[in-house]
Amino acid sequence: MTGDLIHLTVLGSATPHATVDNPCSGYLVSQGATRLWVDAGSGTLAQLQRHVRLDEVDAIWISHLHADHSADLLTAYYAVLFADVRFDAPIPLYGPPGTADRLAHFLTNTSQRSPVESAFAFHELRDGHHANVGGLTLTTRAVEHGIPAFAVRIEAGGRSLVYSGDTAPCANLTRLAKGCDALLCEAESSQAPADGPQAHHTPEDTGDTARSAGARRLLVTHVGPTLTPAEAVRRASARFPGPVDYAAPGTTFSIG
Template identity: 90%
Template sequence: MTSAPLRLTVLGSATPHATVDNPCSGYLVSHGATRVWVDAGSGTLAQLQRYVRLDEVDAIWISHLHADHSADLLTTYYAVLFANVRFDAPIPLYGPPGITDRLAHFLTNTSTRSPVESAFAIRELHDGHQASVGGLTLTTRAVEHGIPAFALRIEVEGRSLVYSGDTAPCANLTRLAEGCDALLCEAESSRAPADGPQVHHTPEDTGDTAGAAGARRLLVTHVGPTLTPAEAVRRASTRFHGPVDYAAPGTTFSIA
């Protein structure tokens, strides 16, 4: 019997804000009947519903709390509690430390705290965190973005997908991505900063990380506004000699 494919659907990849044809960061990872929503940037909830109903999502995983990766959690809260959809239980939500209070702060409009736990079963991430969702194994590593931020490895039946989140090149990401079938890696910066800490990959960094990790395939995402996707792919390809593609919104990749 042929096993179910591991699929990555790009809901959006824009930064630092959604554009008319590209929401911010958000991805749907699916395997059989299991579905994980990875990052919930502005505009991604609407796109998610092209593929699944919200009550069919088994878990949500958030890399960090910048709005272009997490803002649609606010509208998701209202959808879970007040839309015409029945939920048997709150949606499991994996996110950085402090995510519960951050959501409650934004959603509370009176002296009564908003019951975010009614919509989400929240588990805070830490370096080395592991979870099982359906048949998927989710492994989290801390990365370098100037705030608590994480990268994710998803594995099932010998296949693996790694997502960088937002980060400068770092050893934890390289180790997490070792031998993966596909590395979905951000390339927001057109060049490394002349001064101050680096908090993003350049396209060349993206290629270097994929090569150092021995990834089989590179998917370039979260391309900054000073770059075109074609330029980011071209520059990443100068450092990584495997297949390189752009994570265009609406695209579905089969991970094999």
């Protein structure tokens, strides 16, 4: 039944800034009556409202606090507290340690701290964190991005979607994605650096991670400005034998 499927709607996938036709990273994950906003990059709140009102979102999950994944939390704060929609309770927000203080720092304009907890019920992520959001089960693992950063496995009805966030190739992501129905994985870098740790996947890395994890499907996202989506898909496909698609803004994928 289609009601049992996990649906992934791409609100945006641009980096490092929103473009004319593509907001930054953000996704709406839905299953049955459950709605989860995953990453809140610049421009994604506007696109979210094409599909659901903000008061219909069951929770928000943030991979890390770079602006292209979290900046629209600032405007969401004003929407929750000052728009014409009534919220019965703060929206559960799963994010890296320090998310509440980071938002308050940006939003406070007087000597009195902005009441960010009135808009969001904060839950700090950690490696191995588990949560239930409506019909969805969320498992979070720490990944390698130079700052606190996380990937998530979202499961419901025996189906699974894994989102990498931003990360270098790492064992935690591969283990998290083991046997998943779909891996939504970034392909930011056009080439690996000559030395030092890499904070992103190249398209080849993306294909390698999906193949090593035994993912059934690969969705390439967060394609860097030195790449075209078609090039990223082509290069990832050379390493991964399953179906590969680009996470184009506005597209909805049915998982499972």
